[in-house]
Amino acid sequence: DAKTTQPTSMDCAEGRAANLPCNHSTISGNEYVYWYRQIHSQGPQYIIHGLKNNETNEMASLIITEDRKSSTLILPHATLRDTAVYYCIVRLQYNNNDMRFGAGTRLTVKP
Amino acid sequence: KAGVTQTPRYLIKTRGQQVTLSCSPISGHRSVSWYQQTPGQGLQFLFEYFSETQRNKGNFPGRFSGRQFSNSRSEMNVSTLELGDSALYLCASSLASGYEQFFGPGTRLTVL
Numbered sequence: 661d662a663k664t665t666q667p668t669s670m671d672c673a674e675g676r677a678a679n680l681p682c683n684h685s686t687i688s689g690n691e692y693v694y695w696y697r698q699i700h701s702q703g704p705q706y707i708i709h710g711l712k713n714n715e716t717n718e719m720a721s722l723i724i725t726e727d728r729k730s731s732t733l734i735l736p737h738a739t740l741r742d743t744a745v746y747y748c749i750v751r752l753q754y755n756n757n758d759m760r761f762g763a764g765t766r767l768t769v770k771p
Numbered sequence: 772k773a774g775v776t777q778t779p780r781y782l783i784k785t786r787g788q789q790v791t792l793s794c795s796p797i798s799g800h801r802s803v804s805w806y807q808q809t810p811g812q813g814l815q816f817l818f819e820y821f822s823e824t825q826r827n828k829g830n831f832p833g834r835f836s837g838r839q840f841s842n843s844r845s846e847m848n849v850s851t852l853e854l855g856d857s858a859l860y861l862c863a864s865s866l867a868s869g870y871e872q873f874f875g876p877g878t879r880l881t882v883l
Contacts, residue, residue, distance in 0.1 A: 703874030
């Protein structure tokens with residue numbers, strides 16, 4: 661069972677920042693927040709993960725609230741190719757690979 | 772570095788048959804996990820193999836099985852196929868258990 665709650669869908673204008681929220685109010689202290697995305701009919705693509713500090717890589721930034729009960733994935737300059745379903749996942753690292761995907765957020769980037 | 776490859780990409784079978792799907796992980800990755808994706812149930816974890824041993828298993832019937840070879844390549848088998856087994860089967864590899872998983876393109880299985 662997924663331990664996260666995400667909006668079903670969101671729209672974003674091309675070139676603008678896309679901010680995707682995720683609630684994980686039951687997260688425990690040693691669980692990480694992972695983000696993946698899936699472009700239609702392809703395998704999910706790893707984006708970023710974090711424990712409690714904000715993280716940034718070449719694809720996105722991850723902002724985790726101080727109480728760790730929610731997070732936001734930020735795509736700084738969304739392009740049409742960022743249209744996908746985005747999954748927020750809570751998991752134990754260094755434990756196992758059983759990732760519980762929820763329904764995710766369908767992000768549509770519009771020109 | 773080559774990504775995760777899965778073969779075949781598409782497969783059509785009939786009820787009662789069995790099927791074997793193959794996954795080649797990223798070079799150096801020792802953990803392989805399998806997932807099933809359907810419109811109704813979404814992405815569901817099937818099982819994980821590390822060093823030729825099954826480490827974890829999801830909530831699927833015994834008709835679903837897998838194995839991993841010494842070169843980390845993995846196969847999954849579904850016996851006595853049912854219509855509900857029609858799905859996209861995804862393989863993911865990682866350096867070891869718990870690390871970021873990198874997914875292949877999937878095998879789309881259709882059971883008629």
